[in-house]
Amino acid sequence: MHLTDRQDIEVALFTEALRKRHGYDFGQYAPASFKRRVLGLVTALHLRSVSELTERVIHDEGFIHTVIERLSVPVSELFREPQTFVALRERVLPDLASYPHLNIWQAGCAHGEEAYSMAILLREAGMYERCQIYATDFSDAALAKAQEGIYPAREMPLYLENYRKAGGTARLQDYCTEKYDLLKMHDELRANITFANHNLVSDGVFGEMHLILCRNVLIYFTDPLQDRVLGLFRDSLVRGGYLCIGIKESLSFSGVASDFHLLSRELPVFRRTATAAP
Amino acid sequence: MMEACVVGASTGGVSALRSLLRGLDKGFRPSVIIVQHTATEGFNVLVDLLRDSCVLPVSEAQSREPIQPGHVYLAPPRYHLLVERQQRFALSVDERVCHVRPAADVLFQSAAEVWRDRLAAVVLTGANDDGARGAALVRSLGGTLIVQDPQEAEAPEMPAAALRLAGADHVLPLNRIAPMLLKLAARANA
Structure with a gap:
């Protein structure tokens, strides 16, 4: 053999x-x-x-x-796939701005890069104060790293490039401190982020979410597990809530595709349809 | 019966791929799956260039997509491309392999496990050693390995690395690789 x-x-x-x-x-x-x-x-x-x-x-x-x-989910980047953040900034946040309080679930947060990127985006939109970000992962070790928010400084050129392409309106350096060969994200970004253990394979619905981000996680799942997780997302979203997945992911091969509609053909941002089962 | 052909290319790969694809005719039934190390910005241009060079349909491989015969697929930039047992594509953003993502090693290894002796792998010009380990697995599972002659490759390192680690079933100049693939595919149908 x-x-x-x-x-x-x-x-x-x-x-x-x-x-x-x-x-x-x-x-x-x-x-x-x-x-x-x-x-x-x-x-x-x-x-x-x-x-x-x-x-x-x-x-x-x-x-x-x-x-x-x-x-668990591998390491990411600050503002990875920056065009998605442009879509969030221009298409999703203006619509969510009318809510007095917003719940955001970032599923599969790994070392937290995406949660901090989201916090920065929300600050620049003037919405961070009324947002609660739940960043979850099934690895406690990853969650501990995410809580620290420390990344290798050698990644800074990539982060700066991503931030620029994401349409950042300030300076990325304003949100972190570079010391020796490390970058530390500022505490104020963490103020409304809750890092929590949640396993997409076995755990249940998560609150009344207005926006769920889960990028480059579904690519690692078989069809049945992908459908389970998408069902979980659908049931965790308020009606009209948004789901954002990776730019190379789609719902085309999924049984729950009809519960979501695509916002823009170029970007994988979906909206839960009003008729979806609760 | 040859069902698929995987191709790895890096430095100098765009013109080598164009020349290779130009040699395939409409009757070529194996799926062709390509990893070309490219900057993200150049990717759409690459797809267009290859489309212009080829009578077969060319597209970017999508996550979960069933792999069609007689179709040319390209790994998307910044993702590894893998083949699953049901002959569908899978993507991953796991660590770089040989400093690159997509890596030919990742494609070759997963394709070798699925297609075994029904697979041909081609290592073209490139200035690193990606593809060599994958090529070794292709051969050890009974697949056919074709390596571009390093002496005429624009960058010899990648084919030379494959030869060192895996040897080859055929070492050929670029202009003889497509005819060899046609021959292997035809032999399969006989």
Whole structure:
């Protein structure tokens, strides 16, 4: 049997061990990229095989945290895919401006780059004071990093470029402090962000949201899990609420597509239709 | 039966890809899936250029899209492109591989696992070593590896790296790669 087929067996057993031993279900992750991540984890931890990983997941107390951190959504950028922020600024926020209080859910927040970008966008729109951002992830390690809001300073040129393309109206340097080789986001940006653990695979509906951002997370899910998560988003949104996904994601292959309508053909910003089931 | 052909190219790749695609005719049934390392800004231009060079339909690969025969797909900029078992595309924003995203290694490895001996992989000009590890897996799973002759490649490093790590079934000058693909596809149908 070819190594790659033996690895498939190992990945299936590893997935089973994670579920039975720790309650994490990766069974509905898109197999090709999930296998890559698992093999990457084996390499990064200098293990011999996925089986060794499985053994440690079962017997090594505490090892699960390392595994979950590495298998969760990868690191992002400030203002990644900046054209989406232009759409939010020009099309979505003016419409939401009439609400006295706004709930925003950023699902799969990883290290928080997107939550801080959103906070900056809302400040520049003069709306941050009446917004509550819930930034969630299933990795506690990621949430702790997100709470800190510290990023490598070498990324600053990319962030500046993104911020400019996103139509930023101030200076990005006004929102963070550069010290040694690190950038720290200012505390005032964190004031209305709540970082919380939520697993899209197993947890339920999340409040009465006006806007949900979940970018480049659905690409890692199989169809059934994608549909589950989109159903969760639909049921968490107020009528007319907005859903923003990654620029290369779409609802075309989803069973809940009819519950949303696309705002603009160029950008994946959707609005929950008024008739959608509650 | 050859069902798909994956292609990796970097520096000098645009003109090499145009020349390669020009050599494929309407009867070519395998799906062609390409990773070309490109700046984001140049991507739409690249799609247009390849469309102009090719009688087969050319488009950017979409997440979850079923892969069609006789169609040419390009990996979108800044995303890895993978092939899933049901012969659909998947995208990822995981870490760069060989400093690039999309990486030919990621495409080649996932395609090799799906198509096995029904896959051909082509490594073209490029100034890095992306594609070499993927090419090795393609061959070890029974697929056919074609490497552009490094001596005539605009940037020899990428084909040379593939040759070092994976060897090759055919080392060819650019103008003989499309005829070889036609031959492999025809042999399949016989």
